[in-house]
Amino acid sequence: MKRTAISALAFAVATLPAFAQEAPNTMLVLDASGSMWGQIDGVNKITIARTVLDDLLATLPENQNLGLTVYGHRTKGDCSDIETLVMPAPGNRADIAAKVAGLNPKGKTPLSAAVIEAARALRHTEEAATVILISDGIETCEADPCAVGAELEASGVNFTAHVVGFDVADPVAQAQLQCLARNTGGTYLPAKNARELSDALATVTKVVEPTPVKIGFSASETFGTATRAVDVVWEIYADSGDIVMDATQTDSGTITLPAGSYVVKALRLSDETQLEKAVTLTDTDKTVHLDFDEPLPEVTLGAPDSGPAGTVVQVTWDGPNGDGDYLDTAVPGAESGQYLTYTYTMDGNPAALRLPAQPGIYDIRYIAADGLQVLATRPVTVTEHQAALSAPASVQIGAVFAVVWQGAGQAGDYLDIALPGAAPLDYVSYAYVADGNPLQIKAPVTPGEYQIRYIVDQDSSVFASIPLTITDVPATLIAPAEATAGQPVTIAWTGPGNAGDWLTITTPDDGPLGYVTYGYTNDGNPLTFNAPDTPGSYVIRYIADGPESRVLTEVPLVVK
Numbered sequence: 001m002k003r004t005a006i007s008a009l010a011f012a013v014a015t016l017p018a019f020a021q022e023a024p025n026t027m028l029v030l031d032a033s034g035s036m037w038g039q040i041d042g043v044n045k046i047t048i049a050r051t052v053l054d055d056l057l058a059t060l061p062e063n064q065n066l067g068l069t070v071y072g073h074r075t076k077g078d079c080s081d082i083e084t085l086v087m088p089a090p091g092n093r094a095d096i097a098a099k100v101a102g103l104n105p106k107g108k109t110p111l112s113a114a115v116i117e118a119a120r121a122l123r124h125t126e127e128a129a130t131v132i133l134i135s136d137g138i139e140t141c142e143a144d145p146c147a148v149g150a151e152l153e154a155s156g157v158n159f160t161a162h163v164v165g166f167d168v169a170d171p172v173a174q175a176q177l178q179c180l181a182r183n184t185g186g187t188y189l190p191a192k193n194a195r196e197l198s199d200a201l202a203t204v205t206k207v208v209e210p211t212p213v214k215i216g217f218s219a220s221e222t223f224g225t226a227t228r229a230v231d232v233v234w235e236i237y238a239d240s241g242d243i244v245m246d247a248t249q250t251d252s253g254t255i256t257l258p259a260g261s262y263v264v265k266a267l268r269l270s271d272e273t274q275l276e277k278a279v280t281l282t283d284t285d286k287t288v289h290l291d292f293d294e295p296l297p298e299v300t301l302g303a304p305d306s307g308p309a310g311t312v313v314q315v316t317w318d319g320p321n322g323d324g325d326y327l328d329t330a331v332p333g334a335e336s337g338q339y340l341t342y343t344y345t346m347d348g349n350p351a352a353l354r355l356p357a358q359p360g361i362y363d364i365r366y367i368a369a370d371g372l373q374v375l376a377t378r379p380v381t382v383t384e385h386q387a388a389l390s391a392p393a394s395v396q397i398g399a400v401f402a403v404v405w406q407g408a409g410q411a412g413d414y415l416d417i418a419l420p421g422a423a424p425l426d427y428v429s430y431a432y433v434a435d436g437n438p439l440q441i442k443a444p445v446t447p448g449e450y451q452i453r454y455i456v457d458q459d460s461s462v463f464a465s466i467p468l469t470i471t472d473v474p475a476t477l478i479a480p481a482e483a484t485a486g487q488p489v490t491i492a493w494t495g496p497g498n499a500g501d502w503l504t505i506t507t508p509d510d511g512p513l514g515y516v517t518y519g520y521t522n523d524g525n526p527l528t529f530n531a532p533d534t535p536g537s538y539v540i541r542y543i544a545d546g547p548e549s550r551v552l553t554e555v556p557l558v559v560k
Contacts, residue, residue: 025065025088025127027118028053028096029111031135031166033072036105038136040167045136046105049166053100057093065089067121068096071114072107079110079141084121111135112143115161115180119152127239128158128260133180136166138173145176149183157239157261158280162186213259215279216287218252219266224296226371232266232290239263257281264288299366299376301327303353306381310357310408310456310463314350317366319376321345324369327353329362329380336372339365341458354410357456357463359384387464389415391452394469398445398498398544402438405454407464409433412457415441417450417468424460427453429547445546447472475542475552477503482558483531492526493542495552500545503527505557508539512549531559 030053036046060066067088074081085099086092115131122129139145152159161184163177168190181188221230229251236245239261249269258281265276275290299319307313315327325346328339340362341354356362359382366376390404403415411434416427428444433454444450447470454463475495483489491503499522504515516538519529532538541554 025122026130027067029069029114029118029133032070032103032105033109035137054097057097063090069118073103076107081107082114082117108140109137110141111139112145112148124156124159131161134164146179149180153184160184160186163188165190212256213281214256214285216254219290221292221294223294224373231269235265237263266290268292301376301378303364307355308385309382312352312354315353316350319366326367332363336374355382357459357461389464389466395443396473398496398546399443404438407454414455445544445550477555479540485535485559486533488528489531490526490528495542497521502543504541505538512551535559
């Protein structure tokens with residue numbers, strides 16, 4: 001029976017989480033009040049405690065920071081009889097054992113004040129701390145263990161008090177000790193007999209097994225209104241100063257660590273700015289995010305105060321020239337990304353920037369591609385541009401004729417021929433102004449009233465227009481009524497004779513572009529080419545070539 005009592009206390013103390021690997025600084029608080037002379041199975045409780053602690057100390061890691069606080073060991077009836085005999089440190093096991101061996105229980109049980117004294121010695125408000133209280137009775141110095149536990153939990157950094165009730169039968173005393181442990185997140189373990197010891201060990205096992213906690217870390221950079229990725233190197237330190245994650249370059253990551261206090265540090269590689277954040281891990285995963293600030297750069301713009309609509313001006317700029325940065329023109333107050341014209345800064349300095357096609361007041365802006373942020377603006381007045389067109393008032397269908405134009409002459413601008421009132425992109429034929437001045441353009445093949453227009457590519461607006469009349473040209477075909485399959489057929493023709501006009505032999509139901517055999521009118525008159533190889537009924541057609549090819553006339557042909 002003697003061994004049963006000693007084993008109960010030994011197992012109860014030895015399995016507390018304070019002695020788990022990488023445990024926080026720990027203080028043993030031992031009851032040395034007069035009641036410890038009481039006996040269990042004929043052995044004084046103080047003797048059992050000495051034996052158990054002596055055995056326990058021999059099993060603890062030498063690098064474990066451990067200390068000893070006792071109470072009631074010097075005088076009787078003195079609630080201030082509390083003393084920290086050994087400060088927490090590694091390698092002091094023999095000193096603790098010697099101090100315990102020399103204890104002579106005498107006094108009262110100021111267990112609450114003793115726990116407070118131990119917590120202060122552990123600097124519980126600065127780092128994780130654990131107190132293990134071994135007591136055989138109730139608080140006898142008018143303090144409230146429940147309130148003390150709550151206060152230490154609130155003021156401490158991961159503070160925990162585990163309590164071993166050694167031969168405590170009084171329900172009030174048990175309730176006090178249980179409340180002290182519970183209010184600090186600790187465990188109360190009764191040490192009385194084998195069965196209760198088994199129950200206690202089942203509870204302690206849940207606490208002893210350290211639950212790994214994940215800490216996620218990520219970084220970003222605030223650049224004006226934009227949040228962007230940033231290249232950083234991470235380090236994580238324990239509150240002891242030991243590094244637990246060495247220099248790691250990544251934008252984000254996760255590491256599993258024991259519960260405790262840490263400092264997460266991130267070094268921005270671009271300028272070696274460092275941010276850090278303290279974090280305490282308990283029993284839930286946590287995430288640390290560090291956000292670096294990158295001020296928007298100073299940008300200046302130089303450009304003419306005004307210019308004709310649609311023309312190109314030279315804009316000087318002083319700015320970051322970031323990947324994708326550009327200059328643009330926009331209506332004042334327009335959102336970034338809403339522009340009329342633009343050019344990339346990487347294309348030169350000064351940069352050639354086209355002014356809007358319509359007169360008015362606009363802004364020239366420097367846009368940072370990262371976040372589409374406006375870094376600088378300056379106003380520009382766009383004036384009317386003198387635009388003019390000169391061309392014949394009337395031309396024949398399909399004719400190619402010259403148009404003299406006056407306008408901005410920018411790449412992409414074009415002249416077109418369209419029906420009156422047609423939308424800017426609704427045309428019959430067109431030619432780019434970059435191809436010449438005068439510019440050759442082909443007339444439609446359908447007679448009627450049209451307009452010649454100067455179209456600004458920038459916004460598809462009509463810059464200038466003049467009327468144009470397209471006149472029809474009659475066409476005739478003189479050919480034999482019959483032909484031999486695969487043999488030459490000679491056809492005389494009259495008609496526009498424009499480049500691209502052609503004669504075809506095809507089936508009567510075929511469309512204007514359909515043919516079986518053909519020949520171009522500019523190859524001769526009369527024109528000779530072979531009849532189809534398959535006998536049957538066909539038609540000979542004169543096709544006026546154009547954007548909408550047109551059949552001007554046709555005659556029948558029988559192939560035998």
